[in-house]
Amino acid sequence: MLKNEIAITPELVADLGLKPDEYQRVLDLIGREPSLTELGIFSAMWNEHCSYKSSRKWLRTLPTTGPRVVCGPGENAGIVDIGDGQVAVFKMESHNHPSYIEPYQGAATGVGGILRDVFTMGARPVAALNALRFGAPDHPRTRHLVAGVVAGIGGYGNSFGVPTVGGEVNFHPRYNGNCLVNAFALGIADADKVFYSKAEGVGLPVVYLGAKTGRDGVGGSTMASAEFADDADEKRPTVQVGDPFTEKRLLEACQELMATGAVVAIQDMGAAGLTCSAVEMGAKGDLGVRLDLDAVPTRETGMSAYEMMLSESQERMLMVLRPEKRAAAEAVFKKWDLDFAEVGQTTNDLRFHVLRHGEEVANLPIKELGDEAPEYDRPWSELQKPAVLAADTVAEPADYGQALLQLIAAPDLCSRRWVWEQYDYLVQGNTVQRPGGDAAIIRVDGTNKGLAVAVDVTPRYVEADPREGGKQAVAEVWRNLTAVGAEPLAITDNLNFGNPEKPDVMGQLVAAIKGIGAACEVLAFPVVSGNVSLYNETSGEAILPTPAIAGIGLLPDVAQNAGIALEDDGDVILLAGALTGWLGQSIYLREIAGREDGGPPPVDLAAEKRNGDAIRKLIRAGRITACHDISDGGLLVALAEMAMAGERGANIHAPEGAAPLHALLFGEDQGCYLLAVAAEEAEAVIAALQNDDVPVQRLGTVGGADLVVEGTLAVPVKTLRTAHESWFPAYMGEI
Amino acid sequence: MKARIIVTLKQSVLDPQGQAIEGALAALGFDGVGSVRQGKIIDIELSDPADAETRLNAMCEKLLANTVIEDYRVEMVE
């Protein structure tokens, strides 16, 4: 066992991730040398993950309020009002590093963690998303990571019983050494049955629930090196293993328990489980907490206080219960065969006391643990804006048909069916739009309402221009929600960046947050929760800056939605939005012209809002038969996706615009949508759009078996489908 | 020739599967069952006995065992 009275050396302090000045702060705060357990507690509370010490200053600038916001950042998940006394509870979180080490378990426990964040608040999870970034397809580790991560997400979510309805997958060499696994969960609760982590009342039982504590994840640092451990092998840091079966029981038990009125406060145990959960409950409630670790259910013998306080064992919760309901609460947990143990009490002394074998191993001021965490204003550099790429400097493809086939079969644009078919996207019976469209839609159980969910970011845009890229990510989510007919309500963000101690990387983070904030402001799309993952670097090379944005939208009548599939021959195809032929940072530029340069397409936020609001009105009036926004790959790829989804062709003429044809067809202009409308509606829809000042042009009609751009290309939709569907299974060695 | 590879979870790694089996045995009335851990065996036939042990170890490292959480042992059967 690790002894608590071990000498605190500078090496140990560094090992636990505390900088010398941070350690000095600890000494100043408590006026003595900390015990090992105390040092562990500080290292957990003050690390980047818990304290947001590098990003907090900038996160504060994000818009977090709005008429629908019930609870913004700071709790386990954000909460927005969805009417009829119901709220949506959602959040996204990264599990990047664990997934790189052990892709199946890393991804699985990532899903488990985010589900817990949502049901801790009293909500029943109803949808999950996942945003994944992997290295180059030909990098030796990539295939293994893809296989493991996807299986892990499915393995956990499917068993738990939440439909995984969407996500993103990108490949880029800059993720060779650091894959990204961002998991999102959405739950629904009654507004008057939401639970928070703030404890209230002195002398109340603090109860531990769920799975037993092991050494999982303890000592991610080199803590277990020989000089501390008599038995190095025993103390080896271990990978967390997820148990969706226990999590599912924990969900049901929590829901039953919450219904009994026994719960005063509840907090799931995520990173640095017992430490963060206990401190948070106490500090938020202006209370002290006393924990007796001897009462904590353990799965291994001889665990030290240090190990128990830092264990990241999964599927555990901490609650403060009303004493008179304790027996009823215990009965619920026994029914579900879960551990239930009173491990402490709330106190009135604002201290965090931890006892082990009758000895006090930690005694710290509870509020200061959080409040006094260091906050940095790290130096950051203003990044240079890339020069705008003139479209006419990029060659036209030799063969448009070939170029289209090549694009839709490219790793970043091909069908993700191989991925989502491993996810149960139907469980719960409320899935209205499945993966494959702009946003997924689930019906709110027992109502006519729907919630749409989507996650987006285009890292190559953010890399080229972090501010525009941050804006674009928010705009794209907003647009994808709009494209299915939903009113975008709010977002959660997951900011994945490199080492913030480098001014360039910090500059990316700052600029991206500014862009995100600007877009949220104009689109009235507040941030209600989020997560920051920094230090995604290997051998000095950082990932592409990847601020993933997930958003939710509301459909008052879930039947009034639009999908991307072309449904009826003879429908007229319209383009709404201004097409400029923007090729900078486009997939065409990278895949066909072999270049990655220029600035990303700028987002005109006012136009974005105007176009989207107009289109949503039309969808809700039932006047649109299909809708798809233009994103990666441009207009032609968007139309091909609509044709493939509907298994029918389309015939258009070249769009009008000032740029060369290939730029109009493959440019990635923002704020644009392709619409299909019944022929007899076409004139009226055009008039309605014009009336709302939305640029609109008629492109052609739906029908036939080929995708045709007159005078330019004609490709059978079947050929498109084969190309689109083949890359992933072939890459995974299945065909 | 035949070999058997035995893959087990490392001691400190959680074994949800073993736990569920433990619970089920107790529910079925089997008393005194302590810890249950599940692992797997992989029986392999090799056409060429040369370097069998080395090759089998390589197979374990590369594919058959997830050495982040599992230990393995190679046994020659015949």
Added chain:
Amino acid sequence: MKARIIVTLKQSVLDPQGQAIEGALAALGFDGVGSVRQGKIIDIELSDPADAETRLNAMCEKLLANTVIEDYRVEMVE
């Protein structure tokens, strides 16, 4: 005391996992790998050694093996 239960698929039963491993080993360049079959082991600690063998056999019959498709063997470890 400790026991190990080894559960294997009957010869006549198709083994998708084994087949997949076989294919994957070949793809990794391991030559001369004939049939691969996967099975499982269940390690059990018993607090009371009395009748261990009988009780373990009963556990297998009742739960641990599906005798429609699986064979099992009980080994005493210590």
Added chain:
Amino acid sequence: MKSAVILFPGTNRERDMIAALKKVTDAEPAIVWHAKTALPDGLDLIVLPGGFSYGDYLRAGAISARSPIMRDVVHRAEAGVPVLGVCNGFQALCEAGLLPGVLMRNASLKFVCREVRLEIVNAQTAFTHLYRPSQVIRCPVAHHDGNYFADEATLDRLEAESRVVFRYAQGSNPNGSQRDIAGIINEAGNVLGMMPHPEDLTDPLHGSTDGLALFQSIATTAQEKAA
């Protein structure tokens, strides 16, 4: 119609099933916890819904098949009460010995969620008489262990006795199941197990309501019996 849905720890498609039953029978099914030893009286249908009971640990459906409530399920089945097992429920019925064979890991070794073309091979059972013979519907599957296996003699017998009720239509087999079997019935014709999810095909918002006929078949059979 009086129905009961059995709930095991880890069951996760009971809500879908309850919604489908309510739609067809206009009555709330009884939810029966696995640790109970007796089902309510006078049932017209017992359902084992989908999910991952006991995490699918050891073998899918193995631990739940040995739950206390299963004695009474077997007892009622023997007395002729219709029993429907979907997905994990099918796996448990096989493990409990109410249906022959076993559902092994998918040949792809991956979980698969997709719509398959499903042929109603026997449209004369109490569960399927409202379908047309050989009708092909699009029905979702979502499972990791749906690869039906039985020895050749059993398979021959199942086919000879028209006990293969559902088959994956040609080219649609998602799991390597022998003879494309998607669902089978017991000798007496009152216990049906199937991997696809008819309960997720009962609302226009699901994209089709072709799953309703299964529940309606059961309901009309129950009505006829009552009359």
